[in-house]
Amino acid sequence: MPEKYHIPIKTAEPRHNTIGKYAIIEFREDCAGSCRECVKKKCIYGIFKENYMHLSTMNEPEYLYACHSCFRCVQECTKGIFSRVVNPEYRTLGNDYWKPDIIYKLWYQAHTGKVPVSGSGYRGPFVAAGFDSMWTDMSEIVRPTRDGIHGREYINTCFELSRRVSPLKFGDDMSLVSDVPPILENPIPLMLRLPDAFLSNKQIIISSAKAAQGLDTLLLLRPEDFSDALLPYARNLVPRLNGDNIMDHEDLILKSRAVELAFDSNIQETVRKVRDIKYDLVLIIGIPLDKNAASRAVELTHFDVDTLLFYADENGNELNAEHPRFLKEMIREVHLNLVNNFIRQKINLVFSGGIAMAEHMAKAIICGADGVIVDIPLLIALECRVCHRCRNGLSCPAKIDGKFDSEWGSQRMINLMGAWHNQLIEVMGAMGIREARRLRGEVGRSMWFEDLEMESFGPIFGKRKIAGLK
């Protein structure tokens, strides 16, 4: 049996009390005081712990935000002294894209490494912008994989970063005569990168590098972030260079399996220089995801490069556009442009920006990506609240600007990515897709809001009068 890809998940407790959604309010002045029916004692989740004792002995009520929303204390208190509100601190988490609910669930996954599972049905909007306007498909009866949930360990989530030679040429003795470049595969269709505009320090970098090693994936790093402390993880590091500084980092290029080069007008010359330093290097070109992205993809595919890495903004939006399109549409444009030029198989596409949940990874691949970059979620795994205080030079409320154990940090990141990997397998299993590579661009395994509306509602209601999602 070949060795299976395994992510070493281990519980990593949060360092701070988790910011819960709801706060229990207790009007203690109305408490009966010695009630034998005290609902605090009956809470089946035990959230009140010792806090049903006499007021004077009660601790600062940290339990307030651990409420599981059963409403029994609210409904059963003999004096009706309990109520609930949305925790105001919870509302302050993240922003319009990195919503509190996303951050809260990422914390849970970083803590436990488990797939979030819950009872009752879906609770969200019918459809929403971005990735929330598409659904993955599933196979009802006939499944190509014939695996089901018990065959999930046979689902392959690899993706390639190295270019392909096609067709391969063989000699008379059937030996390979084609010049085959080195093969670089990731067992999971994601790479790690620390977000530029966020806090970064030695612990965060070492944690990320350790996580990349634990996940057997790659961490993209600025050259100034490299240090001797990262030597044990060198195999999993990719320096991010540009045409101006490649000659200053010859040593990094020689040590690395892959290098990212920032796109510029001299990219062809830069590629040639890097190849001169180390020929068998996987070259990743970092390109802004803007209106020129699709045409640049075609142009660069003809160069001697392996992977194109497109950068959207941190919320997954097109760069430099008055009305930016979302990552989903941009991936389609780039992917289809390559398909239409019959060169899609020659290049690998990786997209960065706005990948906030496991489903985004699966949906990005369906849209045409080979893999994605995980950035902000790495910091969220360290309990970042996406408050952006660090951008203004202010202290971090999660204290990741101070010292912390990088073992803990890497485990949290590994847990989070482990949960994502499991979720990817869940949806791939449901789709009957056995390889992540086969999922790439497989829109036939997805359903899109606009198509479903047109197909199911068009014949009934006619033409849609409201464009977009409102």
Place this chain on the structure above:
Amino acid sequence: MKKNNIQFQFPKAVKTPDRFRNPISKYTIRRNARCVSCGLCSELCPYGVHPRYDDYAKPLRPLDYKCIGFKCKENDFFCIDRCPEQALTLRRNPILDTLGDYRWTAEMLIGHWEMAETGNLPVVDLEYSLGNSGGGFDKIRFKIPNPDDYLNLPDTDMDTSVTLNKRGDGRPVRINAIPCYGGGMSYGSTALSVMISRAQAATLLNTLTCTGEGGYPDELIPYADHVITQIATGLFGVREETILHAPMVEFKYAQGAKPGLGGHLLGDKVTPEVAAMRETVVGNALFSPFPFHSVYSVEDHKKHVDWVKEINPKALVSVKVSTPTDVDMVAVGSYYAGAHVVHLDGSYGGTGAAPDIAKKNIAMPIEYAIPKVHNFLKEEGVRDKVCLIASGGIRNAMDVAKAIALGADGVVIGTAELVALECVRCGHCESGRGCARGIATTDHELGKIITQEWATQRIVNMYIAWRKQWCEILRQYGLKSIRELVGRSDLLVHLDYLDEEERSKYQPAPQAELII
């Protein structure tokens, strides 16, 4: 008396109050220290918000869940204005911000609790027919009816029944008195008292409920004529005798909340009783695989159907499938394999436990699947031979009516029945001791906080209230039977498909940013 059409005598609604001391209400009424206990408010309020006992003169806490809120201001009995001491205050209950979600809003939950309590439509101004999801049923409306079409008939003369067997194959025709039956919830996912009460309610309403995949407890046998035996991929609790008991056998190929993933009962809920019923090990999580490993084609599926038909010559066969792109082909295939009922379970349906990624992202919402399948069955010329049942995100009586107008014959209801039992949709059904409210739990202590009689009546009450809504819709369009509503999508409009002027005539879709 015939039990299967409009002559069926529906049970009476019986007032069945909240189990808890402090019902959650839309409004709160607070009485402050200025109150002199004059008793005027108690005399004034016809809704009983201010209880007062003859031999006890002190003021009691108002029963604010009975308050009709600010619309009462126009009445001369509005207690807030009439209180001589100005001791009363009325506010929207702030707790509503923490209750409900986009699909089941706080008002929809409270509205259903009131229906389950009284058997009547709520008197409080609650929006219990529209959610906040911003799409699907929440943007579909019935057209403004022509007043001339109104049919002036009492509810007793209206037909809300649905025929399950249209094949004419010699098996029982089977007519349910309401266009709904209960969705599968297994022994293990819900408390036994809940399971039995659902069966008892189904019997009283002359409809069906379903075992789910977890076996057939002996306590269900008295209601066997109204209990569907579900055969799902794990075959838990499936025995020859349980198929023989059943008026209908349901093959569950997939579940809308987790299509393509199989079933999942977390180990915490596998108590000795559950394990014994499923012939498994206590405390071990149970997975039902996906798919049926004996079914990889319609021909394989037909073998399954034939197998059940051979065992029980009187049973009907339902095939429950999820809603992939090719759901229409699956439905036709199921029909040709011999199914009497094709049951589509949409992606926003309920579950005892499912990965969040599956609930939201796999397969299409039921609103899209119903017309797709209905029209395809028509094109294939078999629509009249098969009963099309929809489920998965059908929350209230209006959703039922809209689903039928889109093309379903009837629907399957799961979550709403649990909401009638005061489910708050906290989502913690899946592990630990299970539901803190005693509904989706196998914990002995928690399971006892629901009594069978109470639960049965609450479910009956809710459906009686729903039937009132259906009858009113039918009357408005001059229809006497809900069967005439099937596929009448010409009676529907979708707000996004209307011109602005036309759209303004209809109730807008509720919109609010929620913390969920």
